[in-house]
Amino acid sequence: MTTIKDIARIAGVSVATVSRVINESGYVNTDTRKKVEEAIKLMNYSPNEVARSLYxxxxxxxxxxxxxxxxxxxxxxxxxxxxxxxxxxxxxxxxxxxxxxxxxxxxxxxxxxxxxxxxxxxxxxxxxxxxxxxxxxxxxxxxxxxxxxxxxxDGREGGRIAAQEIIARGSKHITILQGPAHIKPAQDRFQGAVEVFEELGMTYHVIQTSSFSYIEAGYWAKILFEQHLETDGVIASNDIVATAVLQEAHRLGKSVPQDVQIIGYDDIPLSSLLSPSLSTIRQPxxxxxxxxxxxxxxxxxxxxxxxxxxxxxxxxxxxxxxxxx
Amino acid sequence: MTTIKDIARIAGVSVATVSRVINESGYVNTDTRKKVEEAIKLMNYSPNEVARSLYxxxxxxxxxxxxxxxxxxxxxxxxxxxxxxxxxxxxxxxxxxxxxxxxxxxxxxxxxxxxxxxxxxxxxxxxxxxxxxxxxxxxxxxxxxxxxxxxxxDGREGGRIAAQEIIARGSKHITILQGPAHIKPAQDRFQGAVEVFEELGMTYHVIQTSSFSYIEAGYWAKILFEQHLETDGVIASNDIVATAVLQEAHRLGKSVPQDVQIIGYDDIPLSSLLSPSLSTIRQPxxxxxxxxxxxxxxxxxxxxxxxxxxxxxxxxxxxxxxxxx
DNA sequence: TCTCCATGTGTAACCGGTTACATTCGTTAC
DNA sequence: GTAACGAATGTAACCGGTTACACATGGAGA
Incomplete structure (x- = not known):
């Protein structure tokens, strides 16, 4: 590997001067600079970041x-x-x-x-x-x-919006999928949604999920309709789970959004490519x-x-x- | 930040000895080792990787x-x-x-x-x-x-399998979505599929796409059915595009897989959550x-x-x- | 003419580790 | 008794940069 010493030798100057050229610091004569720059180009030199970092x-x-x-x-x-x-x-x-x-x-x-x-x-x-x-x-x-x-x-606000929108669009039996307990943003959005229901004095159901994994998403979706078949509105903890819910709804012959409305969370890129495409709370x-x-x-x-x-x-x-x- | 010198001073030894303890190299007396280890624990010391890396x-x-x-x-x-x-x-x-x-x-x-x-x-x-x-x-x-x-x-093999499977399942008017020209694996799978059609003397259509982006995926799907409405089988260049094709098929009132079969590529996690879930060529x-x-x-x-x-x-x-x- | 300062350059210390080499001590072998 | 060797430890060079400091030169101002 080429080092600053090599460049110094080739350009006929000291390492300090080479360093000054590289870093554009201190005084360097124009001709000297040119010589150094030529040497650098000749050797395709680039300084060792590790040495820099150490000092x-x-x-x-x-x-x-x-x-x-x-x-x-x-x-x-x-x-x-x-x-x-x-x-x-x-x-x-x-x-x-x-x-x-x-x-x-x-x-x-x-x-x-x-x-x-x-x-x-x-x-x-x-x-x-x-x-x-x-x-x-x-x-x-x-x-x-x-x-x-x-x-x-703002997760809380996101949860609030999700609840407001799904209520405004006429769902009566709404189930909220509560994301993993140890993940703060998941709880925020859940709390936001719950707030709205409490404020309006509306009832709602909750399914507590324990992970955001793809594999389990389908499982929670199944549980959801098993426990609350009458559900006509789902506030999902994220878009993956929402996608699983959408799939499960189809499987059960429920049409979306006529029989069940679904709102996801995140707006991951694939949401717009689903059929029907997923309504969701977008995080930028x-x-x-x-x-x-x-x-x-x-x-x-x-x-x-x-x-x-x-x-x-x-x-x-x-x-x-x-x-x- | 604590350095090896600090540890040496605290343990009452030289830096070389500390280094020997850290790296478990050379001879170190058991008592000495203990002293050094205590000093390390006391100061919660961990060696600077940059200095190591430099030497x-x-x-x-x-x-x-x-x-x-x-x-x-x-x-x-x-x-x-x-x-x-x-x-x-x-x-x-x-x-x-x-x-x-x-x-x-x-x-x-x-x-x-x-x-x-x-x-x-x-x-x-x-x-x-x-x-x-x-x-x-x-x-x-x-x-x-x-x-x-x-x-x-093996992309070529993947392409072959996709073609064979969709043909075996009865599609007659098959359109292949050819992935971006500059992406080697995309071309391999395309070539593999084409090979099969050539071998069987079957006709097929090709739509050349220029990127794997989410945004354009929907566009290619539209083009596909505009140019070849009779298509009853689609070999997509990846699962994202396949998802877009699935959506477009729904939009046009075609049912999948009865009217159109679709095979994706990659087996991204979301494939299994789509409805209908996506048949695809899995890459591990x-x-x-x-x-x-x-x-x-x-x-x-x-x-x-x-x-x-x-x-x-x-x-x-x-x-x-x-x-x- | 002398002082001062800007310009230009080199020498060497330093960053925090690793390791070659030197040194010391105790034990074993002859 | 001493040569040889293993064990234990320290000193200092080294890795490849940066920069404080020293020093030289030349022109401006007094």
């Missing part, structure tokens, strides 16, 4: 921790983060936590060991020591914690990722950041699993 | 380059890779290439700058200088190139990722590796968008 105690790497990239909501977050950071020359070290605190801790440790300059995390444990003791900027994504920098969409996942990236960059590059907590709007996307008002 | 010219990082994590086929690959590597203490630097050679080059460069010890890449340009000149192990994933280490599923994406990770580890840790090219089987997953034989 500066800062790399160009950022740690990204997501629960599970296999859940189609998260790739969009990841993509948003990456696109934003890439524009500023930062790169990602990536890990899936599986909502598991130990795995998270392990990843965070290796992030730190690799001198990452910041972390973006969708964690269920934002208040753990791991994060409190972290002395690099951290942004919570799709999660919040007190005054910590975070980017998220890609933008959330971008915002998180942007916020982290600010935290890294600036002393003061005013808006450390960014809440993005959720919205009802009316498609074909709900009736017209 | 050793090797990190614990591996570069992973995928076209677009937003396409649901790739998260599974990524997950497989990560899970496998994680077991061996390796971490991922991740990037999306968007099938763009410049972006790829840029990522590969920063991988190298960060002393990654290996690269896994789904590239359309395996024979470019970028990869030829790379002097660290590289595994091509979902792609092949000559004798280079690679893990993939997660396993492909795991295998790629395993192969790379072998290449890194062993001198000789016998099986450098791993081909995984594709299979027909019979669901509800095809009729019974």
């Amino acid at each position: 500066k105690k800062k790399s160009k790497l950022i740690g990204l921790l997501l629960p599970d990239i296999t859940n189609p909501f998260f790739p969009q977050l990841a993509r948003g983060v990456e696109d934003r950071l890439q524009e500023h020359g930062y790169r990602l070290i990536f890990g899936n936590s599986d909502e598991n605190e130990d795995k998270e801790l392990d990843y965070i440790r290796t992030f730190v060991q690799n001198n990452v300059i910041g972390v973006i995390s969708s964690t269920n444990f934002p208040d753990s020591d791991t994060y409190l003791n972290l002395n690099i900027p951290i942004v919570f994504l799709d999660r919040t914690s007190n005054e910590s920098p975070s980017v998220y969409a 996942a890609y933008d959330m990722g971008r915002e998180a990236g942007g916020l982290l960059i600010k935290l890294i590059e600036q002393d003061k950041v005013d808006e450390k907590i960014i809440q993005l709007p959720v919205s009802f996307v009316e498609r074909e699993t709900t009736r017209r008002k | 050793k010219k090797k990190s614990k990082l591996i570069g992973l380059l995928l076209p677009d994590i937003t396409n649901p086929f790739f998260p599974q690959l990524a997950r497989g890779v990560e899970d496998r590597l994680q077991e061996h203490g390796y971490r991922l630097i991740f990037g999306n290439s968007d099938e763009n050679e410049d972006k790829e080059l840029d990522y590969i460069r920063t991988f190298v700058q960060n002393n990654v010890i290996g690269v896994i890449s789904s590239t359309n340009f395996p024979d470019s200088d970028t990869y030829l000149n790379l002097n660290i192990p590289i595994v091509f994933l979902d792609r092949t190139s000559n004798e280079s280490p690679s893990v993939y599923a 994406a997660y396993d492909m990722g795991r295998e790629a990770g395993g192969l790379l580890i072998k290449l890194i840790e062993q001198d000789k590796v016998d099986e450098k090219i791993i081909q995984l089987p594709v299979s027909f997953v019979e669901r509800e968008t095809t009729r019974r034989k």
